Amino acid sequence: ATLAAPVFAQDAPTLSWRLASSFPRSADAIYSGGENLAKYVSEATGGKFSIRAFPAGEIVPALAVLDSVQNGTVEAGHTASYYYFGKDPALCFDSAVPFGLNTRQMNAWVNHGGGMDLLRAMYKKYNIVNFPCGYTGTQMGGWFRKEIKTVADLDGLKFRCSAFAGEVLSRLGVVPQQIAGGDIYPSLEKGTIDAAEWIGPYDDEKQGFHRVAPYYYFPGWWEGTLQVSLYLNQDKFNALPKSYQNVLAQASAMATNQMIATYDAENPKALKRLIGEGAKLRAFPKEVMEASYNEANKVYAEMSAKDPQFKTLLDSFMSFRNETVPWLRVGEGSFDQFMAAVTRK
Amino acid sequence: ATLAAPVFAQDAPTLSWRLASSFPRSADAIYSGGENLAKYVSEATGGKFSIRAFPAGEIVPALAVLDSVQNGTVEAGHTASYYYFGKDPALCFDSAVPFGLNTRQMNAWVNHGGGMDLLRAMYKKYNIVNFPCGYTGTQMGGWFRKEIKTVADLDGLKFRCSAFAGEVLSRLGVVPQQIAGGDIYPSLEKGTIDAAEWIGPYDDEKQGFHRVAPYYYFPGWWEGTLQVSLYLNQDKFNALPKSYQNVLAQASAMATNQMIATYDAENPKALKRLIGEGAKLRAFPKEVMEASYNEANKVYAEMSAKDPQFKTLLDSFMSFRNETVPWLRVGEGSFDQFMAAVTRK
Numbered sequence: 265a266t267l268a269a270p271v272f273a274q275d276a277p278t279l280s281w282r283l284a285s286s287f288p289r290s291a292d293a294i295y296s297g298g299e300n301l302a303k304y305v306s307e308a309t310g311g312k313f314s315i316r317a318f319p320a321g322e323i324v325p326a327l328a329v330l331d332s333v334q335n336g337t338v339e340a341g342h343t344a345s346y347y348y349f350g351k352d353p354a355l356c357f358d359s360a361v362p363f364g365l366n367t368r369q370m371n372a373w374v375n376h377g378g379g380m381d382l383l384r385a386m387y388k389k390y391n392i393v394n395f396p397c398g399y400t401g402t403q404m405g406g407w408f409r410k411e412i413k414t415v416a417d418l419d420g421l422k423f424r425c426s427a428f429a430g431e432v433l434s435r436l437g438v439v440p441q442q443i444a445g446g447d448i449y450p451s452l453e454k455g456t457i458d459a460a461e462w463i464g465p466y467d468d469e470k471q472g473f474h475r476v477a478p479y480y481y482f483p484g485w486w487e488g489t490l491q492v493s494l495y496l497n498q499d500k501f502n503a504l505p506k507s508y509q510n511v512l513a514q515a516s517a518m519a520t521n522q523m524i525a526t527y528d529a530e531n532p533k534a535l536k537r538l539i540g541e542g543a544k545l546r547a548f549p550k551e552v553m554e555a556s557y558n559e560a561n562k563v564y565a566e567m568s569a570k571d572p573q574f575k576t577l578l579d580s581f582m583s584f585r586n587e588t589v590p591w592l593r594v595g596e597g598s599f600d601q602f603m604a605a606v607t608r609k
Numbered sequence: 610a611t612l613a614a615p616v617f618a619q620d621a622p623t624l625s626w627r628l629a630s631s632f633p634r635s636a637d638a639i640y641s642g643g644e645n646l647a648k649y650v651s652e653a654t655g656g657k658f659s660i661r662a663f664p665a666g667e668i669v670p671a672l673a674v675l676d677s678v679q680n681g682t683v684e685a686g687h688t689a690s691y692y693y694f695g696k697d698p699a700l701c702f703d704s705a706v707p708f709g710l711n712t713r714q715m716n717a718w719v720n721h722g723g724g725m726d727l728l729r730a731m732y733k734k735y736n737i738v739n740f741p742c743g744y745t746g747t748q749m750g751g752w753f754r755k756e757i758k759t760v761a762d763l764d765g766l767k768f769r770c771s772a773f774a775g776e777v778l779s780r781l782g783v784v785p786q787q788i789a790g791g792d793i794y795p796s797l798e799k800g801t802i803d804a805a806e807w808i809g810p811y812d813d814e815k816q817g818f819h820r821v822a823p824y825y826y827f828p829g830w831w832e833g834t835l836q837v838s839l840y841l842n843q844d845k846f847n848a849l850p851k852s853y854q855n856v857l858a859q860a861s862a863m864a865t866n867q868m869i870a871t872y873d874a875e876n877p878k879a880l881k882r883l884i885g886e887g888a889k890l891r892a893f894p895k896e897v898m899e900a901s902y903n904e905a906n907k908v909y910a911e912m913s914a915k916d917p918q919f920k921t922l923l924d925s926f927m928s929f930r931n932e933t934v935p936w937l938r939v940g941e942g943s944f945d946q947f948m949a950a951v952t953r954k
Binding site: 307310366374404482484485506511513520522525530531533553584588591600604607 | 620621649652653654655708711712713714716717718719720721722746747748749809810827829830833851852855856858859860862863865866867869870871873874875876877878880890892898899902929930931932933934935936937938939940941942943944945946947948949951952953
């Protein structure tokens with residue numbers, strides 16, 4: 265028994281890691297993904313592998329999570345990979361791209377469609393190992409001060425939106441705005457911007473956007489879902505016992521299911537309250553959706569021509585989308601549509 | 610260091626468990642849920658907690674998994690709780706009920722809608738602790754030798770289907786058939802039965818039903834999804850170190866995501882092949898769907914009047930359904946429908 269002791273100790277070393285989040289504590293459903301991951305890892309290892317999560321800005325700026333994990337300032341990060349669109353647009357395939365995948369498709373592409381291998385290959389140059397660690401579901405299209413009835417209504421529209429959506433929408437006359445979360449409300453109120461998208465009903469409600477920009481558009485076609493990511497420094501990950509590496513994977517899966525459960529249970533209640541307080545729900549007109557889709561395809565063609573890694577990921581991602589969409593229409597789609605019709609009565 | 614050794618040993622004891630599956634190895638996507646669970650638990654514990662999975666019938670009959678876990682013949686089971694409809698219809702809320710929840714809703718109800726507490730309370734009398742351990746997605750409505758155009762076409766129809774679906778459909782004249790998986794094909798071929806449902810394209814293809822009953826109906830409204838369950842003997846579970854209990858939860862989450870990924874990636878390809886070989890895809894007529902929905906509601910009312918636990922579960926499950934369906938139509942539904950329309954061009 266005495267001889268065995270050091271073996272046990274090596275198998276399950278006591279470790280303390282830090283995880284930097286890109287999300288503020290106030291966006292609790294998405295922020296909790298990182299905290300839950302940390303909690304689950306501790307619980308699975310009897311407290312031996314401890315990870316402390318820090319909200320955006322506390323130890324690392326919100327958008328510096330990738331750099332900080334890459335250079336080992338922190339061992340782990342919880343972030344949305346499309347925040348780094350300016351650095352490397354291919355990173356967006358680990359989060360969301362315009363007219364991409366919904367939650368089920370994203371999970372399937374990553375876990376059974378070759379997606380994970382391609383993402384891991386991409387992350388090598390960042391010295392990062394990634395795991396999916398949360399989904400938001402399809403996001404909303406945002407809050408608009410005025411109605412959007414035609415493509416012409418987009419001309420000159422100052423819209424606070426994700427960078428990739430901005431890249432597409434700028435071709436239709438939109439003037440994309442980069443504004444930090446906390447500054448959106450005053451900008452909308454003053455009319456410095458005309459519209460802003462954040463996440464969905466549960467998070468948007470807390471910001472109060474409906475009081476200053478009542479038209480609430482759907483769908484957020486640039487985020488059929490957002491896959492939130494756990495980033496781990498490659499060297500630190502490689503140095504872990506195999507069991508801890510596997511615990512990280514499994515804890516991420518549980519944090520993923522918990523996050524989408526929270527959104528799916530809380531968004532309906534929040535949407536109802538928002539409508540009760542005057543939010544006006546609107547679908548983007550078909551003409552706007554189609555024009556956006558066409559511009560997105562042009563952007564994809566341009567980016568693919570310049571960036572072979574982007575093209576490799578795009579081709580896999582979009583073939584998977586095109587192959588799975590018709591099936592999802594059949595069983596899932598017809599069931600969902602019947603339930604929608606019959607429960608409305 | 611020598612003093613610490615016994616503590617480590619207690620923290621991470623070496624254990625060998627057996628898991629009895631209700632699924633045959635040939636239904637590999639669903640069967641793998643139990644094998645993956647076992648693999649992940651071993652990987653997270655450095656091989657110390659070992660679980661061996663056995664296919665249906667090898668150590669325990671397919672439909673005796675609940676009994677065997679309850680009485681401790683095996684420590685664990687991987688099964689579909691609606692197999693025990695005859696024993697206790699309330700168990701179906703842990704798997705699938707007619708016109709119930711889709712995959713996203715089921716995950717949300719269980720993990721953030723109060724579902725898990727109700728299920729755990731129900732399983733107490735079976736000395737079982739449950740974890741979700743896989744989803745199939747919305748299943749297909751099955752293979753029919755002749756087309757179903759009206760409710761009258763159901764009269765006298767010998768349909769091999771799940772027990773709960775049979776309970777509903779018998780009110781519309783269907784004669785439900787209980788036939789083991791391996792006997793379905795010959796019964797369909799000879800015309801002993803008129804129709805049969807199994808799972809979905811990926812599993813159905815292997816059985817070859819399309820060669821003898823070409824009309825392939827959707828949706829399987831009795832399974833908006835199937836939640837597959839991990840059953841653990843309560844006493845054995847309680848005796849585990851906390852860390853192993855948590856590993857079981859997390860390994861189940863990963864096995865869950867892996868199963869639905871497999872179905873979502875493989876079903877589209879299988880459906881395409883089936884259509885290529887002559888399967889004729891058909892939607893159940895609206896009149897048939899609505900008549901079934903009305904009969905299902907009557908069945909629910911009757912069962913609730915007799916069984917308070919069934920009623921408690923039904924009320925929670927269906928309120929959750931009715932609250933979440935309108936939201937899922939908005940963002941998710943409009944995104945999915947646009948993608949379906951635009952990728953068809």
